Amino acid sequence: MKFQIKHEIKGRIRFHVVQKKQMTCEQADILLYYLENMEGVESVKVYDRTADAVVCYKADADGLVRRNIIKGIQKFVYEKVEVPDGIIENSGRNLNREFQEKMIGQIMAHYARKILLPAPFRAVYTGVKSIGYIWKGIRTLAQRKLEVPVLDATAIGVSILRGNYDTASSVMFLLGIGELLEDWTHKKSVGDLARIMSLNVEKVWLKTEDGEVLVPYSQIKQGDSIVVHMGNVIPFDGIVSAGEAMVNQASLTGESMPVRKADQASVYAGTVVEEGEITVEVKAVGGSGRYDKIVTMIEDSQKLKSGLEGKAEHLADKLVPYTLAGTGLVYLATRNATKAIAVLMVDFSCALKLAMPISVLSAIREASQHNVTVKGGKYMEAVAEADTIVFDKTGTLTKAEPTVAEVVPFGENNADEMLRMAACMEEHFPHSMAKAVVDAALKKELDHEEMHSKVQYVVAHGISTTIEGKTAIIGSYHFVFEDENCKIPEGEEAKFEALPEEYSHLYLALEGTLAAVICIEDPLREEAADVIKKLKKAGITKVVMMTGDSERTAAAIAKRVGVDEYYSEVLPEDKANFITKEKEKGRKVMMIGDGINDSPALSAASVGIAVSDGAEIAKEIADITISAESLYEVVVLKQLSNALLKRIHTNYRSIVAINSSLIVLGVAGVLAPATSALCHNVSTLLISLKSMKNLLP
Template sequence: MKFIIKHDIRGRLRIHMVQSRMSYEEADTLLYYIENLSGVTSAKVFERTCDASISYKGDRETLLQALRIFQYQTTDVPADLLAHSGRELNSTYQEKLVQKVVLRAGSKLFLPYPIRAAYAAFKSLHYIWKGLRCLAGRKLEVEVLDATAIGVSVLRADFDTASSIMFLLGIGELLEEWTHKKSVDDLARSMSLNVSKVWLKKDDQEILVSSKDIKPGDEVIVRMGNVIPFDGIVCEGEATVNQASLTGESEPVRKDRGTYVYAGTVLEEGELTIQVKAISGSTRFEKIVTMIEDSEKLKSGVESKAESLADRLVPYTLGGTVLTWLLTRNVTKALAVLMVDFSCALKLAMPISVLSAIREAQSHHITVKGGKFLEAVSAADTIVFDKTGTLTKAKPTVVDVVAFDHHSKDELLRIAACLEEHFPHSMAKAVVLAAKNRQLDHEEMHSKVNYIVAHGISTSIDDHKVIIGSHHFVFEDEGCMIPEDQMEKFQNLPTEYSHLYMAIDNQLAAVICIEDPLRPEAADAVRALKAAGIRHVVMMTGDSERTAAAIAKRVGVDEYYAEVLPEDKANYIEKCKARGSKVIMVGDGINDSPALSAADAGVAISDGAEIAREIADITVAADDLYQLVILKNLSNLLMKRIHRNYRTIVGFNTGLIGLGVTGILQPTTSALLHNTSTLLISLNNMKPLLNEETDH
């Protein structure tokens, strides 16, 4: 596409797209394209001027060539991004703000006073009605203060003061609404833009495809532990589905043929084939917005405390106004007190602080589902780690397949991969990847796959029962035997690796040796967590005592437990909470779900099981345990900022009241300073916390 270079310095470029106008959708498409170019570090697109500003590293000519071949029509942009980019929201509120200021200035310049007075009197009815409605509901809130100030000014025939108060209130309301909506939309957008793969049922075969290739009418298969990707109708199977994220129901709901299921809910047990009815991401986006905005359970205690305090202070402001008038008999001084309330700043600044912290966490690839959980992390003194995929590397690797029957190693690995690919866990992914690297293609050759949580998988192939899983599952639960002539080989299995056991017809067929090395940063991350306020670090694993002891010593945990079941982890966390501890649980598998739910803050690794990510309160990327340190520090800094907000808001507004009572400030000046301070505090609360700490 044609463009003109308007400004060009090393590492920075400003271009003008040669087109008469640019729509919001075109601006978002161009921005998405530029941001995904190799070497681009940041970019902005201005739809009003058709300009784009680009910061980059590397070769300038390569960037220019990529811009020359850009076309709106051929750029594949996620539907959610175009539908909910926030660009139109910002433009709408900018226009509203300019319109309000222009109308105010124009009316003062060109309208005669009698018309302005009549309009002010008419407009005051809206605020007075809101105040009366609040009183009728037996509430003393900020609407009563506004109504009293405007009503008294109108009764005194001071229409200029009434008009100024209403103008400032209108500007304040507009800025508050804009700031809040922008924060919520930015956060919801960052949480909802995820593209995953799904199992498509086609001609009685299962094919793993990208979710964006799915069309209404297609049939997709969802198994235990996975998130349902689309709205649809169940056409085969039965299962229990956790719909808490959508409906708030605490108990899973039974789903079978003919029932409707919703995108974003979690299949806890069973298997479903779903005929897709809706593929749009808007439902998921709106659900996340609702979760952030309306769910009381996600509000932090400090947010609830701020709202409660704000409402409790209104009667004192009203009482102070009456007392000022009784002592001074000066209505202007009384109005100056009335114009200052603590409610606006407290009710706006606290949620903005939390939303900003959640958005900052997202920039570090940490997804937090509510302020409540940041507060829990800040207060936490105990952290419990699952070992596999958490303290150890997220991507374990297969190093050997030890055969115990007539099958070749490759054939045994192929069979194992065919089963494991249906149940995403770090160990399962290692098996599937090893088969892929050896180019061992496997068609679906088994019957229905049954997954037994924390144990293994059972199915049948050509009428032969095949199971794969832990030592406990294969030998104790299923009673499988080791071929007598292979006992010595079994006893000499390498001890430095984790073992996955596979049996066919109750006879051990293979042991897959998996290297699950400790993360290099694990010990340092544990030390950093202790420095940030964690007093007790615990490791829990299903591995043997010997393996657990070795890992625990290297990591530096205070306590460890080996050969534990899912319920053991959850029970331990409940005991800690009963002692008064605040607990963080970190895990990545289906078997970690009960513990993640039991903890004050459950943290899931992003490439673990989908049910773990959905149930968890917080999700962190899989590549670095230091993200847990960032999460803890961010939470600590958020609580500090909120307590600083309390001091600033109460101190500044108390000062305004004092200046109003002494007659130094007029009511309109008090209102202006009060609204300006509320806006500045809110804007300050949108600044990154971690950068602020670095500056200090």
């Protein structure tokens, strides 16, 4: 590809793509995807109208990253880049261009009519256009409602009856621009949210004649049979051909209660198996259908509306009768139609209805820029009001990538063979500990092909199966020794007591006898202590840590991170019960977790937050998802939510102050009705545009 470097500083290059035709939206998205996936690239912006791209990268001393980026751009060819399904179709770039062109068209057409059309023609055009607004107001009245359309229709109708065609035209123009801005912001925010929520599956269990094989998502074709285990997402639309499961369909229906799925039942991409295991015959592949379903679910549900947003809409409609009554009273008191219309031209309702939703949707969009997915405005309000936060330990306060430090075999077992066996069992279940075992086996090139029969997962305890005719279980101390009554091999009690205390332990038993202990190194996140300090500064008064680990491990972690309370050796129901009791005391509780065992607590909390590389069911149930890269995202979320509430309250005060002033000036005769209407609509637009700005610097 031919290109010119237009500007460059260390760590940032702006270049222009040299091509004969204007860059299309599709080409811009392909280039964006290509550049974002280059090694060392931190962020990319592609401007399709100017065919420019800005690349920010990690600058190194010898300039190797820069040279590789330049070489990559030189080799770039649109047709040779394989972009995953749904990325181009749902990028939102076409939407932005469409609304930009609509807005420019409306503004140019309005002022062209004002300058070029003679007054009589303008009057006819304004009269014809007003019919739509007046008819909408009449329909609202026919439904026995006094809402904003009635006010708009009255203001426009009275202006036309008095011959103030310019005033009516200005009011309709500004209302049209406001509606366009609201529609644009809403669709963009919903689109951004849906893209983040869209399915992101890398590998799938394919059922073959030889058993289950883990294959890339892209290799699955229509008609293939895939196996979905407990806690995993269903990656494709299909029909259940074997097995039975309880499936959580909240991502598509908004209903959190799981639905039973058995033979010949239809299942949908993005839903999650909460209990059981099913084999699914794939009926549709590709991501666009999943995206469309999410958009529909978001737009049809009330999840996007915060309590304050709903109150604003309700208040806006309640104010309409008072505005109409105020208009009548001013006319009766002054017998001056101009002063009465000044009240009619200025109302609080449209500003409230426009600015509040834009504030909420813009905040959701801004959160996504910080790798935080918020499923609705009411959850940001809940975060702002939260005074208590509960952390799961593993994969949350500790790093999301624990590693196997040591495998301690018991009896005559071999360490590598025990690790291979553990990986074979653990690879079916999405948890950071399980992933550590599987990764350790891969590093040692231990082939852990399917040897076992059906795997049973016991939440917060462990896994049981049969391998080569022997009962095999792996999991917590409580599960292995207390629930399953396994024994330590005779004469190896001292070896068991000498296990390293600094590690978390997974116990593997065969035929009721301990076969190995897998020591997991689960280092604390470097930022954990600082995050807790910042959360307290942002308004959190109580920080709690809950873990299934031993008292010794929990106490050490709690002391290092500075939590107010901690609880060890807890079960999923213990976490949920604790949160319920806190809420009964009047506290607003946030819960952060990543595992299947965190799901009940995430549901019980005022707002549940899941770590993105945790169990699919945790992400499904959670109201908010953060990336696994840094806990600072929780602080950003709290700061954003606090700032959103502050902005909403500021908007309330601004709307009341500005519109009250305009009404007083209109009644006093200082401002003409047309000027009042112009000032009112301009102030509404300015408040709305300000609401679209980022909340954080």
